[in-house]
Amino acid sequence: MTAYDDLMAFQRETEALAQVAGRLGWDQETMMPGGASAQRAEEHGAMANVLHARRTDPRIADWLAQAVPTDAVAAANLRQISRSYDRTVKVPARLAAELARTTSLAHRTWAQARTDEDVPAFLPMLQKVITLRQEEAAAVAGDTAPYDALLDDYEPGATAASLAAMFDALRPRLVGLRAAILDRPAPARLQGTFDEAGQLEISRKLALAFGYDLGKGRIDKAVHPFSSGSGHDVRITTRTNPTDPFNCFYSTVHEVGHAAYEQGIDAAHLLTPLGAGVSMGVHESQSRIYENQLGRSRAFTGWLYGQMRDTFGDFGIPDADAFYATVNRVSDGFIRTEADEVQYNLHVLLRFDLERALIAGDLVVADLEAAWNDRFMADFGYPVDKPSNGVLQDVHWSEGLFGYFPTYTLGNVYAGCLHDALRAAVPGLDDDLARGDTTRATGWLRDNLQQHGALRTPVETIAHATGAAPGEAPLLDYLEDKFSAIYAL
Structure with missing residues (x-):
């Protein structure tokens, strides 16, 4: 097993867990009973903690330093893993978990406010989400603008x-x-x-x-x-x-x-x-x-x-x-x-x-x-x-x-x-x-x-x-x- 092989084996488990976390979100939107929202927020937070720990595992830095790409696919995998690792290590685990919990709760608050046509009912939760995302942007931005740091999550390279x-x-x-x-x-x-x-x-x-x-x-x-x-x-x-x-x-x-x-x-x-x-x-x-x-x-x-x-x-x-x-x-x-x-x-x-x-x-x-x-x-x-x-x-x-x-x-x-x-x-x-x-x-x-x-x-x-x-x-x-x-x- 080379460093690249070890890294990819670890990464496959991380990707599988991320798919499980995504399934929690699908269920929340389609089938989850309304009374489960508080518990689901805790589940999202727990999964965010697990994924954050894996994505910031110190072994990733060692594997990246030692891995030698043998083809374009391996080079692209290393590029993607390195990009994710460099970004994720800048975000405290506490913040990642709090974002997952808060956005899970905010979704339910938004849905009810939308039904009730009640903007004030949503604004306090929206403010919490914005504050957390501003904190995340500040952590990862470096020399870039905070909004660009968030945009890069969805469209790498765009400003x-x-x-x-x-x-x-x-x-x-x-x-x-x-x-x-x-x-x-x-x-x-x-x-x-x-x-x-x-x-x-x-x-x-x-x-x-x-x-x-x-x-x-x-x-x-x-x-x-x-x-x-x-x-x-x-x-x-x-x-x-x-x-x-x-x-x-x-x-x-x-x-x-x-x-x-x-x-x-x-x-x-x-x-x-x-x-x-x-x-x-x-x-x-x-x-x-x-x-x-x-x-x-x-x-x-x-x-x-x-x-x-x-x-x-x-x-x-x-x-x-x-x-x-x-x-x-x-x-x-x-x-x-x-x-x-x-x-x-x-x-x-x-x-x-x-x-x-x-x-x-x-x-x-x-x-x-x-x-x-x-x-x-x-x-x-x-x-x-x-x-x-x-x-x-x-x-x-x-x-x-x-x-x-x-x-x-x-x-x-x-x-x-x-x-x-x-x-x-x-x-x-x-x-x-x-x-x-x-x-x-x-x-x-x-x-x-x-x-x-x-x-x-x-x-x-x-x-x-x-x-x-x-x-x-x-x-x-x-x-x-x-x-x-x-x-x-």
Whole structure:
């Protein structure tokens, strides 16, 4: 056994325990009884202590010093382990456990406050989460800004400054496209009610159509759809709304994109640092290209139209062309996860700016709701009607995920680049999609990106798949071409 072998054997056990910890979170979101929240917080804290102790074990430093990589896979494993170790040793075990306990409790507090439309009930717990994350950022930041230290957890190598520059380049064309669209007659809205059983039946068909392996996964319901796990146990959730089946369908496709990435990683990387998505931005590129460029395309929505007519009968949309326009309708709305492609990133930029201010201490928690509402009014032109449509709509801050939101827009940028490359590499793709067949599209993504897991850095991962460094132009061109056609701009 070499030092590298010893390190990897130790790491596999750590990765397995991390999967167990993740399963606690999945259960909390889907099946855990409400009265178990205090006990679950202690369980999260205990697991955080165990994982922190393993990730800071002094033997890791010795193994890293002695290990000699023999190939690119070994070099990448050492890079990932070294990065994690260097970061984790800076965080006291007490803080890691307290973060796990507090965010577990904060999640339940957020969920109840959201139900009750009661922002003040959530703010004290949110303040505790922010204080702990500020302490963590201070511990690991070194010469970098505290927010960048948190962002690096989700998108290694990214900085707030680099993302802000990209987002500043996105905003003018997005705002201009939005204004032009809203000046045109809108396609018909979906009308009527759609029973839950029918929605879930189509949801399952969509998951299978996009390659989700239910033999190594499952679909459940949750307030906020998510994907959990990796390797041979990757689970997703969706939600239903009797008047909006698209919420269910596209939440499912979105989460299948995440799950497909994890299920598509080479089995040789199972329970190693390479056996998961390399970053949340790259992860989001998979969910967004599945959901939007493929799932909302004219070809695929034609297939979906047939599925809806088979399940629900005549639901008021006369033909597949009208259905495509309805699916891609740009309209007012409060909810990020339900936003159309044109406006989605404006929702993300709002959160990016607010959470940077919270971590920097430039915005106090007591003023958060007012700041949110003011920014929303400025960006969208109408007021927030209730907290569950505003500051309480997302789960992320209750779970301490500061630095996560910008990866959603970064994922859209990456998806734009991948879509260009995919279309060039797979001619005649629309003929497949019109039959509900995504095999060639998802196969290209699996072969060129998903199977490699965390073998490369995020930017290298996109460049390897597309042949070029990522940038915002392909996304903007795709949006302008698509919506100019739909709205006859």
